[in-house]
Amino acid sequence: MTRFFVALFFLSLAACTRDETLTGHGAAARLWNLTEINQNPFAAPVSLFMEEGGFVQGVGPCNSFEGRVNSPYPWFSLNNLKRGTQECPDYDAETYALQLLLRMNEAEVLDKTLILRGDDTAEMVFTAAE
Numbered sequence: 279m280t281r282f283f284v285a286l287f288f289l290s291l292a293a294c295t296r297d298e299t300l301t302g303h304g305a306a307a308r309l310w311n312l313t314e315i316n317q318n319p320f321a322a323p324v325s326l327f328m329e330e331g332g333f334v335q336g337v338g339p340c341n342s343f344e345g346r347v348n349s350p351y352p353w354f355s356l357n358n359l360k361r362g363t364q365e366c367p368d369y370d371a372e373t374y375a376l377q378l379l380l381r382m383n384e385a386e387v388l389d390k391t392l393i394l395r396g397d398d399t400a401e402m403v404f405t406a407a408e
Contacts, residue, residue, distance in 0.1 A: 298350040299332040304387040306330050310404035312375060317401070322371035326392075326404060339368035343376060354385035354394055378402060 305328045312324040326336045332347040334356060341362030349355040356379055382394035382402060390406040 299347050300351050300354060300385045300387065301328045301330050301332055301347070303351040304389075305385070305392055309407040310392050311407055312402060313405045314403040315375070315378065315401070316399075320371075320375065322368040322375065324372065324375045325407070338372035338375065340364045340366035340372050352385055354382050356380055356382070375402075 307329070308327070310326040310328070312320050312322075312326075314320055322339045324336065324338045326334055328334050328347070334345045334347055336343045341364050343359060343361040345356045345359040347354060347356055359376065359380060361376060378396070378400055379394070379402065381396045381398070381400060383397060384395040386393045386395075392404040392406070394402040394404070
């Protein structure tokens with residue numbers, strides 16, 4: 279009987295540490311390339327890489343950036359965004375994409391597609407790199 283309770287204790291600990299963020303639901307360890315914003319192709323190269331536990335790294339046409347997603351799936355909230363300050367011809371496009379990324383609050387992972395949505399009907403579509 280004691281073994282049963284010990285096993286139950288360790289199972290409950292494992293359940294407490296499960297990653298309930300977007301990364302725990304299929305988005306981790308993949309490079310996601312931004313392909314569309316509001317159903318329009320997005321030409322500037324913006325990519326995200328998400329690690330277990332919600333850590334996000336990304337790269338735009340000018341700068342790298344990082345942040346953290348702590349909200350449980352399907353919710354999305356990018357926090358503590360840090361970005362470089364290098365300017366280039368696509369700096370405005372990068373700024374637009376990152377500002378929009380900060381407004382996203384819902385996520386959906388569909389195999390090789392990641393869709394982020396905001397309250398204002400804004401939508402960003404990312405495709406997993408091959």
